[in-house]
Amino acid sequence: xxxxxxxxxxxxxxxxxxxxxxxxxxxxxxxxxxxxxxxxxxxxxxxxxxxxxxxxxxxxxxxxxxxxxxxxxxxxxxxxxxxxxxxxxxxxxxxxxxxxxxxxxxxxxxxxxxxxxxxxxxxxxxxxxxxxxxxxxxxxxxxxxxxxxxxxxxxxxxxxxxxxxxxxxxxxxxxxxxxxxxxxxxxxxxxxxxxxxxxxxxxxxxxxxxxxxxxxxxxxxxxxxxxxxxxxxxxxxxxxxxxxxxxxxxxxxxxxxxxxxxxxxxxxxxxxxxxxxxxxxxxxxxxxxxxxxxxxxxxxxxxxxxxxxxx
Amino acid sequence: xxxxxxxxxxxxxxxxxxxxxxxxxxxxxxxxxxxxxxxxxxxxxxxxxxxxxxxxxxxxxxxxxxxxxxxxxxxxxxxxxxxxxxxxxxxxxxxxxxxxxxxxxxxxxxxxxxxxxxxxxxxxxxxxxxxxxxxxxxxxxxxxxxxxxxxxxxxxxxxxxxxxxxxxxxxxxxxxxxxxxxxxxxxxxxxxxxxxxxxxxxxxxxxxxxxxxxxxxxxxxxxxxxxxxxxxxxxxxxxxxxxxxxxxxxxxxxxxxxxxxxxxxxxxxxxxxxxxxxxxxxxxxxxxxxxxxxxxxxxxxxxxxxxxxxxxxxxxxxxxxxxxxxxxxxxxxxxxxxxxxxxxxxxxxxxxxxx
Numbered sequence: 249x250x251x252x253x254x255x256x257x258x259x260x261x262x263x264x265x266x267x268x269x270x271x272x273x274x275x276x277x278x279x280x281x282x283x284x285x286x287x288x289x290x291x292x293x294x295x296x297x298x299x300x301x302x303x304x305x306x307x308x309x310x311x312x313x314x315x316x317x318x319x320x321x322x323x324x325x326x327x328x329x330x331x332x333x334x335x336x337x338x339x340x341x342x343x344x345x346x347x348x349x350x351x352x353x354x355x356x357x358x359x360x361x362x363x364x365x366x367x368x369x370x371x372x373x374x375x376x377x378x379x380x381x382x383x384x385x386x387x388x389x390x391x392x393x394x395x396x397x398x399x400x401x402x403x404x405x406x407x408x409x410x411x412x413x414x415x416x417x418x419x420x421x422x423x424x425x426x427x428x429x430x431x432x433x434x435x436x437x438x439x440x441x442x443x444x445x446x447x448x449x450x451x452x453x454x455x456x457x458x459x460x461x462x463x464x465x466x467x468x469x470x471x472x473x474x475x476x477x478x479x480x481x482x483x484x485x486x487x488x489x490x491x492x493x494x495x496x497x498x499x500x501x502x503x504x505x506x507x508x509x510x511x512x513x514x515x516x517x518x519x520x521x522x523x524x525x526x527x528x529x530x531x532x533x534x535x536x537x538x539x540x541x542x543x544x545x546x547x548x549x550x551x552x553x554x555x556x557x558x559x
Numbered sequence: 560x561x562x563x564x565x566x567x568x569x570x571x572x573x574x575x576x577x578x579x580x581x582x583x584x585x586x587x588x589x590x591x592x593x594x595x596x597x598x599x600x601x602x603x604x605x606x607x608x609x610x611x612x613x614x615x616x617x618x619x620x621x622x623x624x625x626x627x628x629x630x631x632x633x634x635x636x637x638x639x640x641x642x643x644x645x646x647x648x649x650x651x652x653x654x655x656x657x658x659x660x661x662x663x664x665x666x667x668x669x670x671x672x673x674x675x676x677x678x679x680x681x682x683x684x685x686x687x688x689x690x691x692x693x694x695x696x697x698x699x700x701x702x703x704x705x706x707x708x709x710x711x712x713x714x715x716x717x718x719x720x721x722x723x724x725x726x727x728x729x730x731x732x733x734x735x736x737x738x739x740x741x742x743x744x745x746x747x748x749x750x751x752x753x754x755x756x757x758x759x760x761x762x763x764x765x766x767x768x769x770x771x772x773x774x775x776x777x778x779x780x781x782x783x784x785x786x787x788x789x790x791x792x793x794x795x796x797x798x799x800x801x802x803x804x805x806x807x808x809x810x811x812x813x814x815x816x817x818x819x820x821x822x823x824x825x826x827x828x829x830x831x832x833x834x835x836x837x838x839x840x841x842x843x844x845x846x847x848x849x850x851x852x853x854x855x856x857x858x859x860x861x862x863x864x865x866x867x868x869x870x871x872x873x874x875x876x877x878x879x880x881x882x883x884x885x886x887x888x889x890x891x892x893x894x895x896x897x898x899x900x901x902x903x904x905x906x907x908x909x910x911x912x913x914x
Contacts, residue, residue, distance in 0.1 A: 455724070
């Protein structure tokens with residue numbers, strides 16, 4: 249196990265290095281620079297500013313400096329917010345995003361599992377159709393539409409929850425979390441339903457029945473764990489979807505999260521913030537995938553991790 | 560001998576999109592205490608469905624008992640509620656399935672899987688149940704059971720998994736053990752080992768066994784009595800000797816002729832022509848008539864009743880009717896009948912007494 253984790257960490261570092269290099273070159277390929285948007289500068293002033301931020305140096309040198317600083321977790325200073333360190337900016341902004349992401353992931357998967365289980369165990373009944381309907385809505389309605397609808401109906405018309413911003417504590421997070429969770433909820437509900445139905449038709453379920461197990465025992469003791477395995481596989485992509493989803497949802501709800509800052513940074517070519525945020529998201533995703541792989545081994549004994557304890 | 564199970568005129572249908580499939584069309588048999596009854600027949604003849612019906616393991620949404628009863632312990636199993644049935648399954652009646660590769664839960668240790676019916680049906684503590692599981696694994700010939708109960712199914716070979724499935728089936732000392740083609744999915748050497756184990760267990764425990772197979776070689780090995788099934792009906796039932804050496808139904812003749820044998824040197828193995836009838840719309844008379852070279856006019860019109868051959872031997876063929884014409888069974892069957900001196904065909908073939 250330790251050997252496996254060690255190997256995975258090496259790979260993770262390698263992946264991050266590649267992502268950093270790739271983002272760096274992509275960004276440099278974009279037309280314009282952080283300074284070019286404010287066009288009131290004379291050529292002399294421009295050169296002075298470029299020199300200050302090291303933008304006058306040849307690209308390989310810029311890349312070298314950048315990578316060196318990144319190892320020290322220093323992503324430079326923001327261009328748009330005077331002299332603010334990117335690392336600090338991210339840390340200050342990560343809180344709301346993190347809360348939203350985690351809440352949405354929990355609500356999405358657990359809600360999806362419950363919905364999927366109900367659909368599978370009450371196959372071809374009103375319960376099943378209802379859950380299918382919710383899932384279809386969840387998949388086909390984009391999160392931003394859903395977010396606006398929630399804002400309007402619950403926030404404005406109903407008035408029991410804040411329409412936006414991050415000023416009412418946990419209450420502020422409810423609507424964005426729901427908007428964000430719909431996608432994962434729908435996906436996991438469909439997955440669990442399909443898998444449960446398939447698992448319930450397997451021979452080992454018949455054997456469990458032949459042992460005298462009751463319906464509940466069969467569903468939860470025997471079928472559930474096996475139906476969970478494919479869902480774990482899509483947890484990685486689901487989490488990735490949450491990150492991109494949060495970019496939009498944070499904008500709509502005007503939540504001071506990373507996503508909102510990220511979009512702003514792209515608009516003004518704030519290189520250091522873009523890079524820093526990209527790296528932050530990458531680390532997050534890679535960690536999620538790593539956790540998913542570990543979970544896999546726990547749920548499915550057939551997937552023994554390489555170098556793991558063979559019994 | 561005491562009857563432990565009586566299946567009376569059982570009729571069962573499946574409801575499909577294509578219509579009603581009459582999978583079991585009036586099956587009668589009984590099982591005596593301690594005996595092994597083999598049910599043989601080709602795929603789709605209803606042998607597995609019959610036993611799954613006894614266990615009530617068929618999907619309730621699509622299957623329906625049309626008629627008849629299954630008497631066990633004074634109760635009609637077709638009428639029991641799910642809850643009552645759960646108390647019987649795994650305790651009084653248990654089952655061994657065909658494919659050991661898929662019949663164990665891949666995410667549960669085999670110890671837990673063996674202990675499950677023990678904990679469910681017997682008042683034992685976990686530790687006692689574990690001891691019992693270890694004992695059962697020993698019984699089915701699994702080496703190092705103490706370590707192996709902590710392992711998962713994928714860590715066992717196919718033959719070992721079938722031993723585990725057998726251990727699960729035996730966990731509560733069932734009164735009836737149903738073995739649904741327990742050797743079909745195994746390769747030949749392992750088949751022999753599992754059969755050896757089953758025969759060994761037959762001696763050790765006093766459980767009655769229903770053994771489903773399409774392998775007549777296996778039948779000769781393990782069974783006391785044999786029921787031959789065809790298109791949802793039992794067409795012939797008798798002791799092993801009666802079925803093997805004095806078969807009466809043309810379908811049984813066909814089955815026995817298509818069995819490879821070491822002493823009959825023929826260039827080509829016999830195969831029954833045609834395919835089994837469509838049970839969406841079963842034929843009117845004897846369902847085997849269309850494939851049988853011995854079919855008579857009445858076979859196409861009326862379902863033959865059971866004719867008594869001996870106290871233990873019955874066959875549903877019009878050939879046994881007193882008015883039926885004399886026929887000569889296939890040569891290989893006559894060869895078999897020579898070992899059964901009282902066979903009417905054998906005497907007939909010798910030019911002896913005819914009816």
